[in-house]
Amino acid sequence: MQAFGWISKTDSKSKKVIDCLDYFGIADISAWKDVSAEFVSETRFRTSPTFNQEVGATAAWVRFGETKASKILCKLWNKNLLISSLENIKALTHIAEPKLFIPALKNILNDCGVALVISKTPEGCPASGMAKFLSEDKALIMLSFRYLSDDHFWFSLFHEVGHLILHGRKSTFVDGDGFECTKEEREANDFSALTLIPENFRKNMRAHSTNYRSIIKFAKAVGISPGIVVGQMQHCGILKANHMNKLKIRYSWSSI
Numbered sequence: 001m002q003a004f005g006w007i008s009k010t011d012s013k014s015k016k017v018i019d020c021l022d023y024f025g026i027a028d029i030s031a032w033k034d035v036s037a038e039f040v041s042e043t044r045f046r047t048s049p050t051f052n053q054e055v056g057a058t059a060a061w062v063r064f065g066e067t068k069a070s071k072i073l074c075k076l077w078n079k080n081l082l083i084s085s086l087e088n089i090k091a092l093t094h095i096a097e098p099k100l101f102i103p104a105l106k107n108i109l110n111d112c113g114v115a116l117v118i119s120k121t122p123e124g125c126p127a128s129g130m131a132k133f134l135s136e137d138k139a140l141i142m143l144s145f146r147y148l149s150d151d152h153f154w155f156s157l158f159h160e161v162g163h164l165i166l167h168g169r170k171s172t173f174v175d176g177d178g179f180e181c182t183k184e185e186r187e188a189n190d191f192s193a194l195t196l197i198p199e200n201f202r203k204n205m206r207a208h209s210t211n212y213r214s215i216i217k218f219a220k221a222v223g224i225s226p227g228i229v230v231g232q233m234q235h236c237g238i239l240k241a242n243h244m245n246k247l248k249i250r251y252s253w254s255s256i
Contacts, residue, residue, distance in 0.1 A: 077113030151231025162191030
């Protein structure tokens, strides 16, 4: 948290405690038990040896997103506009540079009442993305660029969009390797997969997996980047995990 600039850099233990209490907006250490218990119930962590570390690190990441999003001006939440904007968002997958597509993505989502926050995760936080409603009229999507590849980034984005469209104001949805795969998570996965490659194209995926040129042609027909097609083919077992990866776009934090 200090390295990311979320709290001040200090060696004083008491100052660290005060900074963390202020960061989470709680009065004292005993209140953290209530905050963390509520956070765990909302985000559905899987049990793991580093459970306590994951809770603290993930709660800190989510809190940063909430604070950042509170300062982002958005139009009122509009579910129908978000649904009708999906194709415009998909068109951005062809842009290789995050510094070019992120502003355009933010503008589209802002018009729909969704604040987009991009942030690395602190050590111990396994999250790829998060979605929640900050109020009746404003939603938040937060992404970590965890694997720095286009197939993973765009799948994570549409997964979080799926939560907002399908599940509304039910909960705080934090997604990644350390979280339980609930019914809502499976539904968001299906939403993302079918938004990126609709069912009428999916039946032909295997036939287009034989070479680079065929995958590029298929991606053009679907309207997404070839790297996303490769990622979906790998996920479906059509391609091995190490095949055709040259078609994926790799990102760096300097470009994000």
